[in-house]
Amino acid sequence: MSSPAHQAERPVTMVPGTHGRPTRHDGVDVAAAERAAGEFLSALGIPVDAEGLRDTPGRMARAYAELFSPRPFDLTTFPNDEGYDELVLVRSIPVRSVCEHHMLPFAGVAHVGYLPGRRIVGLSKLARIVEHFACRPQVQERLTKQVADWLQTRLEPKGVGVVVEADHTCMTLRGVRASGSHTVTSALLGVLRDDARSRGEFFALAHPTGH
Ligand SMILES: Nc1nc2c(ncn2[C@@H]2O[C@H](COP(=O)(O)OP(=O)(O)OP(=O)(O)O)[C@@H](O)[C@H]2O)c(=O)[nH]1
Numbered sequence: 001m002s003s004p005a006h007q008a009e010r011p012v013t014m015v016p017g018t019h020g021r022p023t024r025h026d027g028v029d030v031a032a033a034e035r036a037a038g039e040f041l042s043a044l045g046i047p048v049d050a051e052g053l054r055d056t057p058g059r060m061a062r063a064y065a066e067l068f069s070p071r072p073f074d075l076t077t078f079p080n081d082e083g084y085d086e087l088v089l090v091r092s093i094p095v096r097s098v099c100e101h102h103m104l105p106f107a108g109v110a111h112v113g114y115l116p117g118r119r120i121v122g123l124s125k126l127a128r129i130v131e132h133f134a135c136r137p138q139v140q141e142r143l144t145k146q147v148a149d150w151l152q153t154r155l156e157p158k159g160v161g162v163v164v165e166a167d168h169t170c171m172t173l174r175g176v177r178a179s180g181s182h183t184v185t186s187a188l189l190g191v192l193r194d195d196a197r198s199r200g201e202f203f204a205l206a207h208p209t210g211h
């Protein structure tokens with residue numbers, strides 16, 4: 001079984017960047033974003049006509065467009081012919097996203113695991129699912145739960161567990177300036193949620209690393 005992960009998403013199109021480079025984006029009006037970025041910087045008293053800053057609004061627009069453009073993928077699964085019934089876990093999947101409150105990046109790692117049912121999933125797809133949900137304005141709790149729910153619906157395993165550890169620049173570089181702080185979230189479904197032994201085993205393997 002193979003089903004597109006991006007079914008309900010807007011189509012990905014290619015538009016020229018200001019330096020003639022193709023810029024991948026997902027329904028974003030890069031030219032309008034560039035104009036708005038220029039006005040935004042001007043309003044903050046930043047001289048966007050200075051030589052070094054001349055291309056900055058365009059760079060900002062393309063940078064955010066990139067952060068909001070996940071790469072499409074197919075969810076490849078295989079029959080679980082051997083009846084493998086232990087945990088499958090991919091640890092330390094890179095996460096980079098943008099907090100929806102400040103539009104500042106947060107980054108860290110995800111540990112994504114499941115207890116197989118009738119099918120197993122291509123391992124790379126666990127990392128692709130994380131990217132899919134991270135490439136949008138997010139809160140860490142929602143990102144964690146969306147990855148778990150999506151896997152549960154599409155793969156129908158016996159259980160799913162997701163741990164995300166991330167540093168939010170909105171609270172390390174500004175605001176409270178709690179540098180060195182890490183935020184840990186988790187979402188457990190099925191057997192991994194309900195069975196104490198499975199839950200314990202999952203957290204023993206997917207424990208936060210402080211990355
Ligand atoms: N729950 C949750 N909160 C987040 C996340 N990312 C950022 N935030 C928080 O969103 C909150 C927004 O609070 P506000 O008081 O409206 O914003 P603010 O005045 O900039 O707050 P400070 O960051 O405390 O200066 C802050 O407490 C952020 O730390 C996230 O992924 N999950």
Ligand SMILES: [Zn+2]
Pocket residue numbers: 099100101102103104168170171
């Ligand atoms: Zn924030």
